[in-house]
Amino acid sequence: MTEIAGVLNSMAALVIVSLLGYAAARLGFLAGPAREGISGLVFSITLPCTILNAAGQADRSLGGGHVANGLLLGLSFFLIMLVATYAIIALVKPSQEERPLYLFMGIFTNIVFAGFPVIEALYGSNAxxxxxxxxxxxxxxxxxxxxxxxTMGDSGISVDMHRILSAPLVASAAAMALFLLDIHLPAFAAEACELAGSATSPLGMMLVGVAIAESDFAEVLRERRLYLFEFLRFIALPVALFMPLRALGMDEMLLGILVVLLAMPVGSIAPAVATAYRLDSDLPARGIVVTTVFSFATFPLLALLLTL
Incomplete structure (x- = not known):
């Protein structure tokens, strides 16, 4: 449990960074154009670097079977989040304007900055x-x-391709190609990606604080839908899947990775990504705070569940 305590400490540090962003916004340092500029920087520069760095850090010596397992698990993970979030939205019943934001919060989670440390603490480097x-x-x-x-229009047909063909998508496709073809970036390029990517988490969390400072946070905290959504999506869903999949004999490590990633809070750079796609960033910012606070209680319980 010492490792889990370390993860919780890291998440507490992220919360403190978001409070620094809140203070910076209140003091006028990160308002208006400055906020938009930093959002663009995170979305178009530091996030793609984070994605490329993740591919470069992966251990490629474990064989094709592990790659196939990872690909299948990744596809399953995304589909489970998508289907489950749609079902949960139908139960929570947010307004028509908020539905895309709840879908966004349900599938855009903190995989790297919270998920990877928990996975490593429970299962080691292979995981x-x-x-x-x-x-x-x-x-x-x-x-x-x-x-x-x-970003689909109200008709369900109109789609803006310029929003889809983004820097993170290009970086993700490049990262997959580099990984599958076992190609490594030159040392200087890999180090540059690592350095630039390391700014993603703190800048993202500061933007969370900025979004909270510019909105009526107290009003949203009184909204029951946000807490119900948090419980159903980030607590009930992982636990509900764990029991039957374990009974069916799913590999312990694969099951643990799936359950841990499903329980991760809303991604720390959600406001930056939401802003880039012309979505309201206030609700995702509040969702980050709510899901992160809940995770302080759920992470230790999750670790106990997976080690039983």
């Missing part, structure tokens, strides 16, 4: 390798099919 493949598959699907669904 991180599988997790990195899941991350690559997820990014490829999210920034194509997922974005198409989230």
């Amino acid at each position: 991180v390798f599988l997790g990195s493949i899941v991350f690559a598959v997820f990014n490829l699907l999210f920034y194509s099919f997922g974005v198409m669904l989230i």
